Amino acid sequence: MTPEQTFVDVALRSWRSDMDRAGKLFGSLTAEELELQVAPARNRLIYIWGHLTAINDAIYPLFGFGPRHYPDLDKMFISNPDRAVARVPSGPELKEIWTRLDGGLWDEFQKLSAVEWLQRHQGISPEDFVREPHRNRYASLLGRTAHLSFHLGQAILARRR
Amino acid sequence: MTPEQTFVDVALRSWRSDMDRAGKLFGSLTAEELELQVAPARNRLIYIWGHLTAINDAIYPLFGFGPRHYPDLDKMFISNPDRAVARVPSGPELKEIWTRLDGGLWDEFQKLSAVEWLQRHQGISPEDFVREPHRNRYASLLGRTAHLSFHLGQAILARRR
Numbered sequence: 001m002t003p004e005q006t007f008v009d010v011a012l013r014s015w016r017s018d019m020d021r022a023g024k025l026f027g028s029l030t031a032e033e034l035e036l037q038v039a040p041a042r043n044r045l046i047y048i049w050g051h052l053t054a055i056n057d058a059i060y061p062l063f064g065f066g067p068r069h070y071p072d073l074d075k076m077f078i079s080n081p082d083r084a085v086a087r088v089p090s091g092p093e094l095k096e097i098w099t100r101l102d103g104g105l106w107d108e109f110q111k112l113s114a115v116e117w118l119q120r121h122q123g124i125s126p127e128d129f130v131r132e133p134h135r136n137r138y139a140s141l142l143g144r145t146a147h148l149s150f151h152l153g154q155a156i157l158a159r160r161r
Numbered sequence: 162m163t164p165e166q167t168f169v170d171v172a173l174r175s176w177r178s179d180m181d182r183a184g185k186l187f188g189s190l191t192a193e194e195l196e197l198q199v200a201p202a203r204n205r206l207i208y209i210w211g212h213l214t215a216i217n218d219a220i221y222p223l224f225g226f227g228p229r230h231y232p233d234l235d236k237m238f239i240s241n242p243d244r245a246v247a248r249v250p251s252g253p254e255l256k257e258i259w260t261r262l263d264g265g266l267w268d269e270f271q272k273l274s275a276v277e278w279l280q281r282h283q284g285i286s287p288e289d290f291v292r293e294p295h296r297n298r299y300a301s302l303l304g305r306t307a308h309l310s311f312h313l314g315q316a317i318l319a320r321r322r
Contacts, residue, residue: 134174138167157200
């Protein structure tokens with residue numbers, strides 16, 4: 001493994017670890033548990049799970065993998081706060097979406113070379129990227145992994161002890 | 162910047178971003194606010210701040226930068242749960258320790274070449290590292306950054322709105 005490949009490998013392991021942890025945690029919750037809030041007057045677990053799912057869906061266009069698969073998730077879980085949209089997917093529905101997106105992203109991630117990881121993501125123009133070469137796919141992967149950790153830290157607070 | 166240097170640069174930016182966020186959040190809290198719990202019967206903010214501080218202190222020996230500076234923090238903030246140790250540093254004391262450790266680590270991080278980032282950390286033996294080359298300083302940096310994000314996600318729940 002070249003040094004570049006090792007850097008990619010390490011970041012993918014970090015992503016995989018958080019994704020597995022999140023999938024296991026949220027995927028095991030009952031409908032009742034998904035209604036629990038992480039703290040008083042804070043987000044429900046179903047909202048956090050949906051939020052992470054919607055963010056994962058948005059990685060497809062961001063990384064140039066193709067269009068979003070579930071754009072409707074945005075108004076439920078990103079652009080609006082919890083409970084603003086009454087009808088959201090059930091736990092089993094969300095689990096299916098989560099699993100599909102996870103598998104698809106993971107397949108795409110494997111195909112990228114180290115050079116491709118350092119290419120710009122679609123959230124920055126070619127002109128700006130010349131000045132800010134750190135705004136690449138790899139940086140976004142680290143950012144998305146940190147975002148997963150951020151909400152995992154919240155989600156475990158709602159667990160029964 | 163070589164590809165290797167870009168990978169390092171991206172991870173250091175991620176660490177810096179979380180450290181700045183944590184320093185600003187915890188450093189601005191009053192003594193009273195530091196007593197707030199992130200959720201009912203969960204850790205106080207002072208405990209989370211001390212925990213992150215102790216973990217940062219442990220990076221010194223882990224990365225081969227030298228001995229720990231504040232080993233006493235462990236029994237207060239790592240090996241025991243919140244409130245098990247009655248006497249812990251005050252907010253101003255913790256802020257001074259946090260700032261000193263942050264500055265020291267940041268200086269050391271700048272000195273490491275990309276090759277050195279991919280060397281083993283001190284938590285793994287040379288023999289095991291041959292089989293598991295992903296257990297390097299760089300992977301630990303990503304892990305520590307994720308750990309910061311994890312607890313930041315909890316800490317913001319206690320903030321007044």
